[in-house]
Amino acid sequence: MSFLKTSQIKSPWLMHFDCGSCNGCDIETLACLTPVYDVERFGIINVGNPRHADVLVVTGTVNPRNAEILKNIYSQMPDPKLVIAVGACGCSGGVFRDAPNVLGGIDKVIPVDVYVPGCPAKPEAIMDAVVTGLGKLKGILEAS
Amino acid sequence: MKMLPTVISNLFNKAATRNYPFFVRDPFVTARGELINDIDRCIFCGSCSRKCPSQCLEVTKEGTMGTWKLEFFACVGCGVCVDSCPVNCLSQKPTHRAVAVVRETIVMTGKLPEKPAKKTAAAPAEQ
Amino acid sequence: MCIEATPVTTAQLVAEVTKIKADGYRLVTLTSVEIDAENMEILYHFDKDLVLKNLRLTVKKGASVPSISGALFTAFLVENEIRDQFGITFEGLVLDYQGKLYNEVVQTTTTSPFCRMQVKSTSTAAKEVV
């Protein structure tokens, strides 16, 4: 693959959005950045700005209010982009599926590329998800 | 300035990083990871599904066959079902379940206990 | 088993709260409970030196209750929450989210001047509100 394509896989900038999570998954996502897990090994930087992000990591359940935000930031990310739904909540609404102000998982609002089960998902699982997502991206890039 | 010694010692000591996918640490034996069902032993009593706080288990019986369905992506891994199973056929691996690119439900079927058990392969089906 | 709580009426409420505050209590929170199809209960929890003192107010659903946020600024959040969840309106809320604290009702028209409902600056807030 050309340098440009390789670099797309070697530099996944990540953005985390807490979409109504209980914080359990948030702190595990954050833990990925810290010395013991250090995802910067894969070139991952946690950016706060959708315009710079390649990978959107979403934790938590969707409610009508944050669904708008989620849609907005997703649409502000440049293509090609990956979405990772973290935790039972992000995947399906988890334990809160039946709560009155919960619409369900992230895929109710935006397309999800990788689902990470767990409550909370372990940092290792989140790293697996990024690797899986990049594999998917690589496939797309190679095909193009 | 106060952080200087820490920073310098970090620089000259080994990094705290576990090089994860290339180096995997042994899991803690007690860790509550992936939920598995030894379907041969399951009596499809439904106790697990009634107790599950996430309501992600569904146990149904039809004729001589029983079905045990787990919506894994809603399971919170609390282990309540494991504790409640009368025949201890449920258990949790110490490792986490692999990530997936599609959301799937685990469906397992087995014979109801009256007759001698015959196993059917676990068949994951897409939702 | 019931918790100890002094019953109050809507009319007495603010005076009672002011009195409790003067005794050195502070507001912990309000709890709203549905008692039957028509009636609601609002419990006011106060604390002083780890001891709770409660007021119990019974009102009709959809009723309007005087807000105590004028006397105790900190009540504004929970009163808004109760309005969101149980539809009880509070008169004289210092910061009124108009039933939209948590729940979404998207409006696309208003572009009212910014922050009519501003929070006052530190010292005055402490003084005026307390």
Added chain:
Amino acid sequence: MNLTTFYLAVAGLILAPLVGGLVAGVDRVLTARMQSRMGPPLLQPFYDVGKLWSKVIAPASHWQGLFVRWALVASLASDVLLAAGADVLMCFFVQAASASFVALGAFCGSSPYSKLGAQRELFQLLAYEPVFLVAILCMAKVSGGFDAYSFMASDQPLLYKMPLIVPGLLFVVLVKLRKSPFDISGSHHMHQEVVRGVYTDYAGRDFALLEIAHWADVTVVLWICSFLWATSPLAMVVTAFLFLFAALVIDNISARLTWRHMLKVVAPISLVLATANLLWLYME
């Protein structure tokens, strides 16, 4: 202009951004190590730029593309000037032009964070520019000329005569590298109240070019710092590295300050020190 100058200029044009990229790589690896992490590969900054280059994204303003390219041209021009041994003062002004374009582009953006970042970028410019200028004036005073070659020609390290400008230069390096405590207008991966400040609205290809411009800038700044010990090319490299290293250490042992503090305390102090040095040179 003779042929050698021309070759040097071309070398400056090509090498300076590469060096800057490498500096960024070293920066990230060392920073990670100081934080007890393994850190990214050394070439990570290049991958980042490659990635950004291949991203498809709508611009936040029609003008940004223009200003990004102007900033890049100005940054590269300042490298070329320096490589060709031109007047360092002019080289500095050209580089300041680059910073101005970056801020201007940010002003044209649509996000309030971008604009706040632009304001802060200007305040930073205000804080470090005079210090940097005075440092260059000191060098010129000692070496007797304003061009880069005369800075490099002195047989005694300039540092002997200008110890007091070191804090000032370090301040400049910290600002230019966008390092704590002066990553005020936009830091790179740390979380900031202004998100990424001046960079908030730049994205995709524009952002990649901006990054290259930034590399070129970093090279110029470190290069000018290295004049302090310009007895041999190796000494210059070592000096530049020491400045970089010091900046990284400071980054890792301090919290971010506010622009108010920078303008009211840090900038005046470093300027007074630098001025004192200048006056001292005149007293001699």
Added chain:
Amino acid sequence: MARTVIPFGPQHPVLPEPIHLSLVVEDERVVEALPTLGYVHRGLELLATKRDYNQMIQIVERVCGICSMIHSLCYCQGIEEMMKLEVPRRARMLRVVWSELHRLHSHLLWLGLFADSFGFESLFMQLWKVREKVMDLNEATTGNRVIVSVNVVGGVRADLDEAQIRWIKDTLVEVEASIRSLQSTIMHDSTVCRRTRGVGVLTKQAAYDLGAAGPMLRGSGVAQDMRQLKYAGFDEIAFEPIVETDGDCWARSTVRFREALQSIDLVRQALDKLDGSELAVKVKGKPEGEVITRVEQPRGECLYYLKGNGDKFLERVRIRTPTFANIPPLAAILPGLDFADVPVVVLSIDPCISCTER
């Protein structure tokens, strides 16, 4: 004077959680501030109508992942009070162990985020590095790193053996040493003090009257901590609330820092008091009546109001979490701040919006 409106959040890199502040600034000084909530609201108090009182344990644990253990503790204590259950001593002590381990990891987490809010990346990294050891303790002893899920009505469902107790004690020695080595940075570093001292001051009177909770209250000089109520095993444990008097961000962070060390001590005390009693008592019947329980979470006082009517579904679960109490004081100190200090001050209340909104 030129005014700028800054929509701050709900998605913002410096806010760990979705809260929105509409800030009006002049020269980067906040002149008006209006918070907006609702981005994490799930309505889980109302799930009580769909989940029985046992299943609700898992739900309330997820009011917030960070204090999950203490939420379920509070809830279980309420149910136990309604059902008049006597929790065995070992279970009560184990509850102290895990709740204090939670406090410890929460405070380390917070100190890291706080450092991050004023741009001190390496301090953040260092603190989270230390915290990983505590997470390992959680995972090895309970089965999960964050949501430990150990409480059941009537006791606990996990136990510690001798080897584990020894291991916990050893690890805590390391953790304590690492934390202490960062003490001077957190409390005395000049750049840190620049960003925290005198910033976001809440006076003792204001803190009390505005209903502040936890370190926010104690940082302003009020010595109130729900652990003084002697719930769980705290009746047998020597405990004094930690108080600072400055009322600024520095005081709040110092309170939390000292509490982290105190938690280590409390864990040790509780471990030493483990006896051979049961882990849980048998539960019979259904909860009935009205009860209020209060516990101290890392962020402050948490209050549960539970009402049962003899059914397996509770009639009302009402949760007042500490951050909920700290939002009004926050709203009161925002105006007048430097914009750069907004995240620092917001972080200084250790905001946990997920529990605020439930």
Added chain:
Amino acid sequence: MLDAYIGVLVLWPLVAGLACLVLKSPGVRSALVLSTGAALAVGALGVASQVPMTANPGFLSSQTALYIAEGAAFALPIYFLIRGLMEKHVLVIVFAIAQLGLAAMSVFGLAAPAAAKSAVYCDGLSLALVLVVSLVGSLICIFALPYMKHHEEHLHLKVTRQPGFFLILLAFLGFMNGLALSNDLRVFAAFYEATTLCSFLLIGHDKTEESKKSAFRALWMNCMGGVFLHGGIVLIQKQFGMADIHELMNPTLWAGASMLPIALLALAGCVKAAQMPFQSWLLGAMVAPTPVSALLHSSTMVKVGVFVCLRLGPVLESTTTGRVLALVGAFTFFATSALALGQSNAKKILAYSTIANLGLIIACAGIGTPIALAAGVVLLAIHAVTKGLLFLCVGDMEQTVGSRDLEDLRGLISKSPVTALAASAGAMAMILPPLGMLVGKWAALEAAAASPIAMVLIALGSALGVVCWVRFAGTLMSGQSIEAKTTHTSALTSTPILAMLAGAVGLGMAAPWFNALLLPASNIATALAGGWGLLPGLFIVAMLAWIIGMKVLGRQSAATLATPYIGGLPSVLKGTYVGPLGRNWTLTEGNEYASEIFGESKLTKFAGALAGALLLALVGGAII
């Protein structure tokens, strides 16, 4: 031929002005103004081709001319005195009387000085001023035509007051040319006073309370300047008995002599150039209609002050007086740049920045080396064009938007793109290499090598200037898109703007070739050996950047724009976000002025005191 050119330069405007007064028709007025512009351009270029030169045109060299000049030395102060008495303005009265006293002493008390050898002396410096007056000044007068029409509509005047207004405006051009060219101190002084008069009348033109106040403030300060000037002249008359400016500016003449007269003249220059602490008259003058501000108070008249100082340059070189003057200038540069940063009133920004740049030129004058003087001349010329451009732009914006506050001009690019872009370009021309102002600043810095404190102050001031102008341009450009509703601007408005823009950019880019054009005497190229050679290279780079930029711009203008990043809250309505209560709230923007650091009142007091002390040192140093 030369005499004819000079005649056109000095007399034509006066005649045209009088014609304006008599023939009140607007059409005729426009024709007169336009033709004056053309005539002045011809005259100026004619003179330019012959520089350096001397001449003795009759209307300047005859005894009559000298009588007129001496008469003016009485007449003008008497007029001021009368106005002062009517207004009971003590300071005006005092200074007018002092001027009268000095005039009397000069005419009756001392022996008449030897007349100048040639009545006209024109070197690069004079030529620069003549070019500025004739080209920039004329363009501003043309711009004033539609502007004043508009202006009077706004004010709902029944009877137009434009004939008188244009008389003064045009006459002023003539006076300025005369001032630049005359080589006799007495004639020079008469023109100097005449500009004071014009300024007074024009500031007070609107006859509002505020304008009256400002006019009188300008009057008393400039009268004070006049006192310094006449004081200097009297002393020179006493000391040397000479009036030939050219000969007087010979450093050997002054070796060992008292520098007091030079200090006084410099002081007069400082007042006219509104240096700290005399800046307030120029700020007050901003109440006048914008062409007036542009013409008198930024691009031309105030240049008289720096012109005087630059003239004194050779004498000042490496003297205490010179060094102190350099400090005065550098300090003003720094302090007023800082003040400009704290302003949101666009005209005030321009005013402060003008004072600042004049300070820089005065600093060059104080340094007095040939290269410094050359830098000063470059700055003088380029500043006039650039600042003139900016003033015209602000004038136009003011009339399109109805406010002169920078905050209200935000996003002007989408309302009136031509003006906004021209203004932004002007702002850039103030700070960017290789454009002229920066080249001048750079030369000034290198020239200031002898004066470390001045260097530091210049460094500070230049950084402040960058901040101020980038923010200025950024604010105007802060709209998001290129597509815009163009408001119609009359040709008489846009042509001067575009011409000035071309001038500002072209002149700046042409800096490398100034040597040949303007400054044969002081060869700036050799003085700045290595550095100067860079400029053509930079010029090429700039052109390259321009081409790249235009291509990109062409491509970009088709792109659809992204929604703004605002924490996930952008609303479907442009310029709003979905905020509290689920409503759309307006996204207001404002600049930061760091008012606790750059606040006007505090800073002015402090800096004014310091500058005052410096001026005392200037005079004191000269006496000792």
